[in-house]
Amino acid sequence: xxxxxxxxxxxAAHMVDVGAKPMTQRVAVAEGYIxxxxxxxxxxxxxxxxKGDVLGIAxxxxxxxxxxxxxxxxxxxxxxxxxxxxxxxxxxxRGRVYCQATVKTVGQTGVEMEALTAVQVxxxxxxDMCKAVDRGMTIQSVRLLEKAGGRSxxxxxxxxxx
Amino acid sequence: xxxxxxxxxxxAAHMVDVGAKPMTQRVAVAEGYIxxxxxxxxxxxxxxxxKGDVLGIAxxxxxxxxxxxxxxxxxxxxxxxxxxxxxxxxxxxRGRVYCQATVKTVGQTGVEMEALTAVQVxxxxxxDMCKAVDRGMTIQSVRLLEKAGGRSxxxxxxxxxx
Amino acid sequence: xxxxxxxxxxxAAHMVDVGAKPMTQRVAVAEGYIxxxxxxxxxxxxxxxxKGDVLGIAxxxxxxxxxxxxxxxxxxxxxxxxxxxxxxxxxxxRGRVYCQATVKTVGQTGVEMEALTAVQVxxxxxxDMCKAVDRGMTIQSVRLLEKAGGRSxxxxxxxxxx
Amino acid sequence: xxxxxxxxxxxAAHMVDVGAKPMTQRVAVAEGYIxxxxxxxxxxxxxxxxKGDVLGIAxxxxxxxxxxxxxxxxxxxxxxxxxxxxxxxxxxxRGRVYCQATVKTVGQTGVEMEALTAVQVxxxxxxDMCKAVDRGMTIQSVRLLEKAGGRSxxxxxxxxxx
Amino acid sequence: xxxxxxxxxxxAAHMVDVGAKPMTQRVAVAEGYIxxxxxxxxxxxxxxxxKGDVLGIAxxxxxxxxxxxxxxxxxxxxxxxxxxxxxxxxxxxRGRVYCQATVKTVGQTGVEMEALTAVQVxxxxxxDMCKAVDRGMTIQSVRLLEKAGGRSxxxxxxxxxx
Amino acid sequence: xxxxxxxxxxxAAHMVDVGAKPMTQRVAVAEGYIxxxxxxxxxxxxxxxxKGDVLGIAxxxxxxxxxxxxxxxxxxxxxxxxxxxxxxxxxxxRGRVYCQATVKTVGQTGVEMEALTAVQVxxxxxxDMCKAVDRGMTIQSVRLLEKAGGRSxxxxxxxxxx
Numbered sequence: 001x002x003x004x005x006x007x008x009x010x011x012a013a014h015m016v017d018v019g020a021k022p023m024t025q026r027v028a029v030a031e032g033y034i035x036x037x038x039x040x041x042x043x044x045x046x047x048x049x050x051k052g053d054v055l056g057i058a059x060x061x062x063x064x065x066x067x068x069x070x071x072x073x074x075x076x077x078x079x080x081x082x083x084x085x086x087x088x089x090x091x092x093x094r095g096r097v098y099c100q101a102t103v104k105t106v107g108q109t110g111v112e113m114e115a116l117t118a119v120q121v122x123x124x125x126x127x128d129m130c131k132a133v134d135r136g137m138t139i140q141s142v143r144l145l146e147k148a149g150g151r152s153x154x155x156x157x158x159x160x161x162x
Numbered sequence: 163x164x165x166x167x168x169x170x171x172x173x174a175a176h177m178v179d180v181g182a183k184p185m186t187q188r189v190a191v192a193e194g195y196i197x198x199x200x201x202x203x204x205x206x207x208x209x210x211x212x213k214g215d216v217l218g219i220a221x222x223x224x225x226x227x228x229x230x231x232x233x234x235x236x237x238x239x240x241x242x243x244x245x246x247x248x249x250x251x252x253x254x255x256r257g258r259v260y261c262q263a264t265v266k267t268v269g270q271t272g273v274e275m276e277a278l279t280a281v282q283v284x285x286x287x288x289x290d291m292c293k294a295v296d297r298g299m300t301i302q303s304v305r306l307l308e309k310a311g312g313r314s315x316x317x318x319x320x321x322x323x324x
Numbered sequence: 325x326x327x328x329x330x331x332x333x334x335x336a337a338h339m340v341d342v343g344a345k346p347m348t349q350r351v352a353v354a355e356g357y358i359x360x361x362x363x364x365x366x367x368x369x370x371x372x373x374x375k376g377d378v379l380g381i382a383x384x385x386x387x388x389x390x391x392x393x394x395x396x397x398x399x400x401x402x403x404x405x406x407x408x409x410x411x412x413x414x415x416x417x418r419g420r421v422y423c424q425a426t427v428k429t430v431g432q433t434g435v436e437m438e439a440l441t442a443v444q445v446x447x448x449x450x451x452d453m454c455k456a457v458d459r460g461m462t463i464q465s466v467r468l469l470e471k472a473g474g475r476s477x478x479x480x481x482x483x484x485x486x
Numbered sequence: 487x488x489x490x491x492x493x494x495x496x497x498a499a500h501m502v503d504v505g506a507k508p509m510t511q512r513v514a515v516a517e518g519y520i521x522x523x524x525x526x527x528x529x530x531x532x533x534x535x536x537k538g539d540v541l542g543i544a545x546x547x548x549x550x551x552x553x554x555x556x557x558x559x560x561x562x563x564x565x566x567x568x569x570x571x572x573x574x575x576x577x578x579x580r581g582r583v584y585c586q587a588t589v590k591t592v593g594q595t596g597v598e599m600e601a602l603t604a605v606q607v608x609x610x611x612x613x614d615m616c617k618a619v620d621r622g623m624t625i626q627s628v629r630l631l632e633k634a635g636g637r638s639x640x641x642x643x644x645x646x647x648x
Numbered sequence: 649x650x651x652x653x654x655x656x657x658x659x660a661a662h663m664v665d666v667g668a669k670p671m672t673q674r675v676a677v678a679e680g681y682i683x684x685x686x687x688x689x690x691x692x693x694x695x696x697x698x699k700g701d702v703l704g705i706a707x708x709x710x711x712x713x714x715x716x717x718x719x720x721x722x723x724x725x726x727x728x729x730x731x732x733x734x735x736x737x738x739x740x741x742r743g744r745v746y747c748q749a750t751v752k753t754v755g756q757t758g759v760e761m762e763a764l765t766a767v768q769v770x771x772x773x774x775x776d777m778c779k780a781v782d783r784g785m786t787i788q789s790v791r792l793l794e795k796a797g798g799r800s801x802x803x804x805x806x807x808x809x810x
Numbered sequence: 811x812x813x814x815x816x817x818x819x820x821x822a823a824h825m826v827d828v829g830a831k832p833m834t835q836r837v838a839v840a841e842g843y844i845x846x847x848x849x850x851x852x853x854x855x856x857x858x859x860x861k862g863d864v865l866g867i868a869x870x871x872x873x874x875x876x877x878x879x880x881x882x883x884x885x886x887x888x889x890x891x892x893x894x895x896x897x898x899x900x901x902x903x904r905g906r907v908y909c910q911a912t913v914k915t916v917g918q919t920g921v922e923m924e925a926l927t928a929v930q931v932x933x934x935x936x937x938d939m940c941k942a943v944d945r946g947m948t949i950q951s952v953r954l955l956e957k958a959g960g961r962s963x964x965x966x967x968x969x970x971x972x
Contacts, residue, residue: 003205003295004205004206004216004291004292004294004295005294006216006290006291008895012869012895012896012897013215013219013866013869013870013873014873014893014894014895014896015873015891015893015894015895016893017892017893017914018892018893019835019892019893019914019915019916025505032301043165043166044166053175053377053380054166054168056377056380056381056499057175057236057237057380057384059498059499060236060381060384060385060499060560061234061235061236061384063499063500063501063560063561064234064388064557064560065234067556067557067564068230068233068234068557070877071230071874071877071878072223072226072227072230072283072286073223073283073286073287073290074219074222074223074287074870074873074874075219075290075291075873076290077890077891077892078877078890078891079890080563080564080565080566080593080890081501081563081564082503082504082505082563082594083500083501083502083503083504083505084500084501085494085498085500085501086498086500087498088498104503104505105505106505106594107890108892108916112293112297113286113289113290113293116286116289116301117286120282120283120286120301121234121235121282124234124235124275124278124279124282125235125236127275127278128168128235128237128238128275129166129168129237130166131274131275131306132166132167133165133166135274135306135309135317136305136306136319137305138303138304138305139194139278139282139301139303139304139305140302140303140304141300141301141302142300142301142302142304143298143299143300143301144293144297144298147297155297157298170409174383174409174410174411175380175383175384175387176387176407176408176409176410177387177405177407177408177409178407179406179407179428180406180407181349181406181407181428181429181430187667215863215866218661218863218866218867219866219870221660221661222661222722222867222870222871223870225661225662225663225722225723226719226722226874229718229719229726230719232391233388233391233392236384236387236388237387239404239405239406240391240404240405241404242404242725242726242727242728242755243663243725243726244665244666244667244725244756245662245663245664245665245666245667246662246663247656247660247662247663248660248662249660266665266667267667268667268756269404270406270430327529327619328529328530328540328615328616328618328619329618330540330614330615332733336707336733336734336735337539337543337704337707337708337711338711338731338732338733338734339711339729339731339732339733340731341730341731341752342730342731343673343730343731343752343753343754356625367489367490368490377499378490378492381499381560381561384560385558385559385560388558389558392554392557392558394715395554395712395715395716396547396550396551396554396607396610397547397607397610397611397614398543398546398547398611398708398711398712399543399614399615399711400614401728401729401730402715402728402729403728404728431728432730432754436617436621437610437613437614437617440610440613440625441610444606444607444610444625445558445559445606448558448559448599448602448603448606449559449560451599451602452492452559452561452562452599453490453492453561454490455598455599455630456490456491456492457489457490459598459630459633459641460629460630460643461629462627462628462629463518463602463606463625463627463628463629464626464627464628465624465625465626466624466625466626466628467622467623467624467625468617468621468622471621479621481622511829539701539704542701542704542705542823543704543708545822545823546705546708546709546823546884547708549823549824549825549884549885550712550881550884553880553881553888554881566887566888566889566890566917567825567887567888568827568828568829568887568918569824569825569826569827569828569829570824570825571818571822571824571825572822572824573822590827590829591829592829592918651853651943652853652854652864652939652940652942652943653942654864654938654939661863661867680949691813691814692814701823702814702816705823705884705885708884709882709883709884712882713882716878716881716882719878720871720874720875720878720931720934721871721931721934721935721938722867722870722871722935723867723938723939724938760941760945761934761937761938761941764934764937764949765934768930768931768934768949769882769883769930772882772883772923772926772927772930773883773884775923775926776816776883776885776886776923777814777816777885778814779922779923779954780814780815780816781813781814783922783954783957783965784953784954784967785953786951786952786953787842787926787930787949787951787952787953788950788951788952789948789949789950790948790949790950790952791946791947791948791949792941792945792946795945803945805946
């Protein structure tokens with residue numbers, strides 16, 4: 001039966017030993033979105049053409065946050081990220097901003113948490129910048145889409161799981 | 163018409179001036195949950211009785227993260243938080259762990275972002291500790307429930323918005 | 325004769341005691357610029373109309389850095405900043421990007437260091453984003469322009485000092 | 487024509503992918519100085535013989551800051567620095583303190599930003615410790631002197647560029 | 649009977665609510681020392697007269713660490729420190745470096761943890777800088793000496809407790 | 811004769827160059843304890859069975875702190891830790907909580923400071939959570955027990971040194 005690896009044999013939390021694992025290319029893709037009123041989305045989309053760019057700021061916040069993952073998540077290993085790419089896309093017909101983050105490293109452990117953290121903080125930043133006009137915005141479906149590299153191999157979310 | 167306050171008159175992003183606002187008691191309550199397989203939830207609930215306690219660790223991660231909010235969210239003001247309380251509750255019938263964070267301050271601006279950040283990082287920590295057995299877990303419905311204090315007064319999510 | 329206040333009577337460095345000073349409104353304005361080739365400046369100015377906005381990113385980096393000042397400067401007091409405004413202006417005829425930061429607080433000590441740190445990190449961020457095309461860029465004249473509030477009163481740089 | 491590499495094909499800011507680059511020895515040297523009144527410089531030079539040592543503290547601040555570079559500069563990669571050396575030299579005849587930082591790593595990307603950040607924060611710390619006696623001090627000519635290692639090879643500032 | 653205040657009524661860890669407490673002047677004094685070989689202490693004392701000053705660097709590390717206390721200690725409140733003073737004193741006859749930290753604030757909660765953290769990190773820094781010549785050094789008797797301010801009033805360690 | 815390696819030839823503090831050292835498996839073990847009244851220890855031990863678990867929280871604080879070591883100790887190299895294990899054990903007969911930390915990396919320099927920092931912050935966290943009932947608690951005997959890996963080879967504390 002499967003076990004939670006973040007606890008050692010005596011049942012205490014620990015940072016798992018990854019020292020014997022090889023350095024491999026790893027990638028993780030995560031996604032999520034924030035639902036809002038259509039008027040709020042309009043304000044964001046207008047801003048995209050000016051100096052005050054909600055999505056541009058959220059993208060930077062997400063990238064910076066991915067570098068802070070091991071400070072935020074207690075048992076995460078510090079990882080030298082080699083690449084972060086963040087898509088932030090207003091989807092007017094669905095009344096939301098969609099976010100997708102791709103994070104890569106060459107290391108001994110994966111970057112799922114870094115990708116998820118980037119998505120979370122990017123969406124929180126959208127919330128922060130628009131909350132004066134729309135307190136009810138809701139962050140939804142933050143989850144892993146895909147991971148590759150490492151012993152556990154390739155994992156991809158099934159279509160019907162969406 | 164409403165405007166995004168995080169941009170100044172020339173349209174550039176700035177940290178809004180709150181210096182003239184009075185110091186008042188403020189509170190914010192946020193919530194969210196993480197969906198998972200029932201086997202995963204069982205593992206978490208068993209751990210609650212041992213030294214390795216997923217929810218206890220997630221609670222600490224959420225509290226620590228609320229203190230980092232102004233580092234993560236670019237235009238947030240640094241705020242001297244006076245209280246953080248985090249509920250993490252396994253809900254077996256719904257196949258999820260529910261999280262609710264209450265944050266208080268005596269200050270010139272609100273603590274909505276601190277409450278939302280606490281929820282996000284607590285749920286991410288649950289993901290991290292269980293991801294070896296369940297990569298498909300999804301974080302849902304992270305949102306503000308209530309805020310009080312300050313000029314904008316009391317705000318509460320309507321029931322049907324849930 | 326004047327003395328360096330960051331050392332105590334026995335000559336050891338300390339964080340000066342500001343506990344008896346009143347809470348007052350304080351403001352500081354700092355400036356600086358980064359010189360570059362005209363081709364580099366052109367690339368930056370073209371980017372201002374697209375999603376990839378060098379100056380927008382530098383502005384966010386400067387605002388975030390001002391919140392980290394007391395972590396960076398050993399004897400600085402932690403200060404609850406109430407406002408940060410950053411101007412970043414390409415000046416084509418002078419071959420440079422000019423930066424001016426205004427920081428405010430209500431507190432027991434001034435925000436000069438916060439304003440200077442914002443300028444420095446904003447200009448460093450411009451360097452980072454353009455260094456692949458122009459390694460020779462140089463940061464110049466980072467200095468305080470004005471401060472107000474507190475016992476030492478109002479200070480303003482004389483014109484001929486520029 | 488040259489392009490700003492910190493933007494991806496769709497024009498959005500990203501952290502450039504360095505995962506395929508080899509690990510090589512890299513070094514960067516940066517410099518800068520802070521101009522001040524001769525009386526201020528005298529105070530600093532007297533302090534060098536006592537426990538309260540402005541330049542000693544500035545050196546430590548610069549070294550610590552170089553380790554924070556990827557937190558401060560949004561699109562910088564986290565880099566495991568292997569060596570930092572900081573020279574801080576009072577130059578009485580020029581009325582200034584000169585700073586030079588050498589940073590090394592074995593990694594996939596360069597350390598120019600780490601060297602520049604070390605210089606900036608060391609000079610800011612000098613400003614902080616002397617500002618009570620000299621608010622007009624100005625930081626000048628912060629720039630890269632040399633870099634080596636990596637695909638772009640060796641770069642050195644030309645003499646007449648100084 | 650006394651209770652651990654860091655747990656709420658349901659037994660979960662929380663950051664205690666201090667929002668209703670008045671802002672008062674508070675001070676805490678902590679101490680500790682690090683034992684070492686006399687040869688090691690001689691090296692430190694020689695360095696005190698040169699640019700490379702072990703105790704000067706340890707003092708700065710302790711001051712910086714006191715500002716990070718609420719990041720390190722999960723349930724600590726963020727506190728705007730108004731003063732930090734650190735004594736580091738070689739005691740040759742006892743083969744040790746003694747450290748005493750005094751921290752002050754005007755706030756709703758005490759600064760005991762800030763004073764203890766300053767002592768701990770200052771002594772750790774001494775260890776770091778001397779470990780190449782003396783791995784056996786031991787940190788001893790890190791404890792609170794005195795606290796004043798706040799509802800619990802003045803507390804002072806009894807002589808025989810030393 | 812031995813020299814303090816954290817100073818360069820001119821006597822200035824620097825971060826030692828480790829770039830030419832090979833990447834090897836390294837481990838360090840450190841220990842320490844906190845003395846307290848037996849009533850305080852009883853409160854901790856009762857809590858171990860409930861949601862509010864002093865030792866569980868201290869363990870997480872220690873693990874997180876080990877990842878912050880290079881931010882706290884000025885001349886420490888940033889190190890990608892691969893494993894942290896922390897034992898926290900109430901020893902009723904001795905009236906104390908004992909802590910032992912084991913830290914591993916694959917890198918160019920050792921992890922002694924990471925292990926010592928983990929112990930220090932874990933014990934400080936115990937102090938924080940119990941200080942309302944016992945201000946006199948004292949942290950004792952924080953020291954290295956063993957290190958392995960790297961050029962200086964294996965080191966182990968002799969029994970009589972305890």
